[in-house]
Amino acid sequence: MKTDTIAAIATAMSDSGIGIIRVSGEDSVSIIDKIYRNMKMKQMLTTYKSHTIHYGFIIEENETVIDEVMVSVMKAPKSYTTEDTVEINCHGGVFMMRKILDAVIRAGARVAEPGEFTKRAFLNGRIDLSKAEAVMDIIHAKNEFALQSSVKQLKGSVSDIIKEIRTNILHEIAFIEAALDDPEHFDLESDGYGEALYKIVKKIGERIRTLIDSAKNGRILSEGIQTVIVGKPNAGKSSLLNMLVGEERAIVTDIAGTTRDILEETISIDGILFRILDTAGIRSTEDIVEKIGVDRAKKAVEEADLVLYVIDSSIPLDENDEAIFHMIEGKNTIILLNKSDLFTVVTERDIRSFIGKIHEQNKNHILETNAECQNIYENRIIRTSMKERDGVALFLKTVKEMFFHGEIIYNDEVYITNVRHKEALQNAYDSLLQVRKSIEDHMPEDFYTIDLMNAYAFLGTIIGEEVGDDLVNEIFSKFCMGK
Secondary structure, eight states, X not given: OOOSOEEEEXXXXXXXXXXXXXXXXXXHHHHHHTTEEETTSOOOGGGSOSXXXXXXXXXXXXXOEEXXXXXXXXXXXXXXXXXXXXXXXXXXXXXXXXXXXXXXXXHTOEEOOTTHHHXXXXXXXXXXXXXXXXXXXXXXXXXXXXXXXXXXXXXXXXXXHHHHHHHHHHHHHHHHHHHHHOTTTOOTTXXXXXXXXXXXXXXXXXHHXXXXXXXXXXXXXXXXXXXXXEESTTSSHHHHHHHHHTSOOSOOOSSTTOOOSOEEEEEEETTEEEEEEEOOOOOOOOOHHHHHHHHHHHHHXXXXXXXXXXXXXXXXXXXXXXXXXXXXXXXXXXXXXXXXXXXXXXXXHHHHHHHHHXXXXXXXXXXXXXXXXXXXXXXXXXXXXXXXXXXXXXXXXXXXXXXXXXXXXXXXXXXXXXXHHHHHHHHXXXXXXXXXXXXXXXXXXXXXXXHHHHHHHHHHHHXXXXXXXXXXXXXXXXXXXXX
């Protein structure tokens, strides 16, 4: 690990009231002492105690004042990086912050790499890798759940569980190894150890499975519900997007096929984060560009958590609607019967009847039975009017019932929100399944330890105890400068 002194602008690069230049390393105090003067223009920084803040000035080499500042001194090991750290609080102009950073670099520091401060905190043992990743998640949090989940992970909600599970696994590995080294005093087979280990491994596996299963809800709540708006041209899809976003994001005209490509917006409504994609109107067309838009719409549906199928209730259903119903088969869908302010041609009953006819034509599509059709779309067909802004409250209520059992609760449950963590948990779970299989097949005990060690190692990658330099560098390279 590099131990030289690093510096970076830790606040956003924009004009603001305050800017912070962060400096960390063995020589950070002496380096800033070269360019800092107190209110009496004295060079005193090296004499100040840890965790104190001081008023003064940053100066040029010729003693010209650059800015009036407050300087914080935090000495090792009680700092973010566990190293001596100095933070310069200056006026927040971009030019000013860069000018002070240049002065710090001339005094002997170097520009920090992205995420290098947090990387040093990890390498110096103040936080583990899961906590380090939680720091970045806090920065990028887009809603209350994402923020609370990330804060809990920073406090150790994930790492504590992983460490506990690893301790249990290591206990069994140590016991088996001891028994194999001293067979005169341990007879694992006659003692029924295999059966006991099977129960232990199964219980650990169930706990890991619960964490894996939490990843889907964790992703939805932290990253947002991937929502795709589909429908025929001119059904009101773009109007729905504009209403949800609260501005004229999409072009709305009476001309069919206005939307040719996918428009994407991220919004928060009543604490629910939506990543909304407005797609091209789906219909049979000879227009090459429009065809590409339709193909992209179909791909977006495949990846969606939620499909909003907008139907113009003032015109009859046709073969294009049939194609759309086939396309959204098996997806979480809310049907919006739009243009309810006009004369209604299509009703909820018509929708269910239409799906039933499709079922009769091709039993491989949509639903197994008409009864299932009734149950799946019960309370998911909503009459709306984008013009009158009707139906939004019922739409949100329906989403909450679909994804959050009627309400969003920020409880103490641990959610896995990191893809890397989920993959490691899955690998550990598979290794434990292999242990159970070895016990069922009456394999020798040393086979158990191989897969137990694999599970132990996979879990270790989550907290950073079983990772190489390349992975560490890749993770921290995604951090912002100054963090």
